[in-house]
Amino acid sequence: MVRRAFGIGVVLLLAALPVLAGQSVGQAPPGQEGYVPISQLPPSQQLPAAPFLIAAYAFIWVALVAYLWSIWRRMGTLKHDMEILERRSLPRK
């Protein structure tokens, strides 16, 4: 009895194999027929990473240098104002 059930199971499995194989073949993506250079892609699909990376770093560097420069400029203005104040206060003394 057990041997008969085992035989039926094997037959059913073998019968199902082509169906399973067909499904798996159906799900596979089509094979690649050749390499496409990124330069040949439409512009909407071309998005290299390097410009974004460089732009991010450049922005941060420029922002920090500009901030440092703004502090230096404000220091200069303060120094200039202080000198004017000193000159104005000298005649009184």
Next chain:
Amino acid sequence: MNSRSWSESGSRGLSVGNAASPSEQLFTPFAIVAALVFAAAPVVIAEAPYESTMLLIQKIFYFHVPSWIALTAALSVCGAASALYLFRGSVLADHFAVAGAELAALFGACGLVSGSLWARKAWGVWWEWDAKLTMTLMLELVLVGYLLVRKYGGPGAERLAAGMGIFGTVTAPFIYKSVDWWRTIHPKTSVIPTLEPSMYGPLLFCAVAFALLFALLLALRVDLEIARARLDRLFLENEG
């Protein structure tokens, strides 16, 4: 302070006395170290391994995350100093608050722009109105508002700005945890602890570079604010 002390105060131009204080003596070596570390950061990043899905663009991470770390430090300074000024009336704290707010706005802008560039490549969009990004933009606007109040608010603007500084600081933990609480396109906070050791090193290096730079800029900005307050006081005395 007289004009002689200004001219003799060295490259900083903001000495508060004739003799250089210990912090002023440390300034030049500290500035050199900060500049060298920050300049070396891109080299360290270039040595870092590529992430498997995002490849090169993921390397924005090494400046993006330290920008937010620096913003958090600046915001903490701004919030704590604002509270000290508001409840204790400390004028020095007010100088720290305005310096912290300005630096928080600067590093916030760095984080937002670098994040947007990263998002364009990784997610296909420049911006997404999700909880994390929207709250971060609101924080940046609060900081810009703080600086505008300080500049154009007239008498009493310091107290109003201090309130804004505290408000802005309180939002920071909500922004940090927003990715865990709400569905968002931004990665969760659990990403950082899962970093490979080879990626953790460059991140730590860049975080130190930004921290040094933050400390340097904070010292400069506070010094500027102290000198400005002194000039105002001298002007009033002179007029009186």
